[in-house]
Amino acid sequence: MTNTPQFLGRSVFDLDDYSAAEIMYILEAAKGMKEINLREYKKIPTLRGKTICTLFIENSTRTRMSFELAASRLSADVVSFQANISALSKGESLQDTVYTLDAMGIDLYCIRHSSPGSPQLVHKYSGKPVINGGDGRHAHPTQALLDIFSIWEKLGDIRGLKITIVGDILNSRVVRSNLIGMRKLGAEVTVCGPRTLMPSYMEEVYGCKVQYDLQTALQDADVVMGLRMQLERQTEGLFPSLEEYTKHYVLSKHTIRYAKKDALIMHPGPMNRGIEILPEIADSQQSIIVEQVANGVAVRMALMFLILGGKV
Amino acid sequence: MKTLIKNGKTFFDDNFVRKDILIEDERIIRIAGQITDPADQVIDATSKIVTPGFVDIHTHLRDPGQTYKEDIITGTLSAAKGGFTSICAMPNTEPVVDNIATVEYIQRRAKDLGYCKVYVIGALSKDLEGKEIAEMATMQQGGIVAVTDDGKCIQNAKLMLNCMRYAVNFNLPVISHAEDYNLAGKGQIHSGKVATQLGLSGIPALAEEVIIARDIMLAESAKAHLHIAHISTAKSLELVRRAKENGLKVTCEVTPHHLLLTEEACLTFDTNTKMKPPLRSEADRLACVQALADGLIDCIATDHAPHADYEKEREFDLAPFGIIGFESAFAVLYQDLVKPGHLTLERLIETLTSAPAKLLNLKAGILAENSPADLCIIDLGDTVLIDSDSILSKSKNTPWLGQTLAGKVTHTICGGKITWQAEPAAETNEPT
Secondary structure (H helix, E strand, O other), rough: OOOOOOOOOOOEEHHHOOOOHHHHHHHHHHHHHHHHHOOOOOOOOOOOOEEEEEEOOOOOHHHHHHHHHHHOOOOOOOOOOOEHHHHHHOOOOOOHHHHHHHHOOEEEEEEEEEEOHHHHHHHHHOOOOOEEEEEEEOEEEHHHHHHHHHHHHHHOOOOOOOOEOOOOOOOOHHHHHHHHHHHOOEEEEEEEOOHHHOOOOOHHHOOOEEOHHHHHHHHHHHHHHHOOOOOOOHHHOOOOOOHHHHHHHOOOOHHHHOOOOOOOEEOOOOOEEOOOOOHHHOOOOOEOOOHHHHHHHHHHHHHHHOOOOOOO | OOEEEEEEEEEEOOEEEEEEEEEEOOOOEEEEEOOOOOEEEEEOOOEEEEEHHHEEEOOOOOOOOOOOOOOHHHHHHHHHHHHHEEEEOOOOOOOOOOHHHHHHHHOOOOOHHOOOOOEEEEEHHHHHHOOOOOOOHHHHHHHHOOOEEOOOOOOOOOOOOOHHHHHHHHOOOOEEOOOOOOHOOOOOOEHHHHHHHHHHEEEOHHEEEEEEHHHHHHHHHHHOOEEEOOOOOOHHHHHHHHHOOOOOOOEEEOHHHHHOHHHHHHOOOOHOOOOOOOOOOHHHHHHHHHHHHOOOOOOOOOOOOOOOOHHHOHHHHHHOOOOOOOHHHHHHHHHHOOOOOOOOHHHHHHHOHHHHHHHOOOOOOOOOOOOOEEEEEEEEEEEEEOOOOHHHHOOOOOOOOOOEEEEEEEEEEEEEEEEEEEEOOOOOOOOO
């Protein structure tokens, strides 16, 4: 490689700050990390003496575990700060929380927060690199990287692949980051869901296709990704019932046949079996849903390694 | 006490002409090409423009109740620095201005301590709750100049109709902050491309437009003067255009930020780009500029809305709506609308002075013999820095923070007294 991308000290707010070449560099690094995770002794000393803080202002056991496991496997010290937003808004501000944490000598923050843009605030207050672990409906770059890694590992070059993402597009940060990353790498992405769950200007903002009919959306897809449908959207008046949603948008043996024969089946989890996806598909040979989780640790290790300048 | 303003390009009869102005106590006593009368104080306005003091019919002084954000002293001082000599205070204070005692409190404080004339706008509904009509008639005896629930919007059409019918009785204009709560929901910024990109909930243009459409119909029925606050969308303007064409007494104002900024400004997650109505699309912005130029929009108002640093310095969706406006208003509009040729300087001055004064029947906004000595002197060749050290408002929440803008108000004179002066005092000897 003639021009090695520089990651030292950089934050990962979203994938729009990263070029296609940089994204590929991260994926290559993740490949190496995945190999470590398959060893009997899953630990390397590369980040010894560094302290990583998981700052989770929104509940997420799975993502937090993935970050913490990634940090531990690189031998970094991990501290965890958890709060819910109601406690935070009554008491200490995010600013003061970060000042407090920073006084303890944090080298890297991994943040999950319900407010879009909060990772940028953590960076502003701490001056330290920040990995966005999901900020509201805005972005979830590590999820997108692990999704892209999973596809790349199975199908090779992303360019020209037809990827269809189905579900609650409006409320999904996973879709937004995936669209940025996948489009940068040259995939053709189609998003599909009911009109009431589709943000406006999707084509203009992301250069994707928008379909409201599942059958059309799945046509010739190489990859099909389902998204979690949350029950509370029903009470918000966005769709009439889960039953009706399922009838039109569930990924099942019946609907998936419009995609390519061996199309990869993906889901960022947690799944609502029987609502957006049926077990017959989720647990099928084509499904890489469980592998996505494993790849999540590898991708997060790669980012931490690159940002903190780990030594091989 | 006589003050003479010499050699300025004076905004007189809607034109800039070289005229001197002689002030005695609170009044302008002469405007003429050359005045050589003796005066206690002479201000040399050579190479500057002299305009009527600016009038802002939409401001939040936060006093009483939220004086950590602003109070009548800092609010009027900030207004004076921006060239304002008459401002209208919105009723969403604590307590709400829905009673004569609060009206009188604000007026008395402003008169005793203020740096600019403050007119009070009363609430439409008690406690701004949108449930019962406020005591408009009593408040009018105390001097209110209009009624509104600004910051809130009466959702109940029947109550709004009755408020209008009641206000008509007392010749009070009804100001509408148009926002349908269901459509606006938990929206943070304009429902457009940027909201999609940032994953922030959107406030659709429709949230404003459906209420404007409703209020125009209600005002027609009630025969009320309806004034639309901070209009922000192209379709809202179409609604007002049709209402005006139909001969209804419907007027509207626009803020500097809706004339100059769009949703794109929110991409940085700067909470000083968060206000209601939100910054809209470029097409909406251009429609507002056009409508201001062609007269469809009646006047400019800042919607000066101070919030403490620590309230704005937080997660975007948890920060309050609103920005301050006094000190940057003229400069941003001059720099970004007049200098590039989108608006004439004459129209800018008119919409900052006589136009808003006329809307609410304020004795302000013109330079004429025997009119109040409210005026400001501006050096168009000089610049003004908007930063947290120089801002006189208690709050610093402006999207123009840190910027140097063209067009500096060097003097503001209100009721014959200098309320703001950017430079060392003028000579007080008799002119030679």
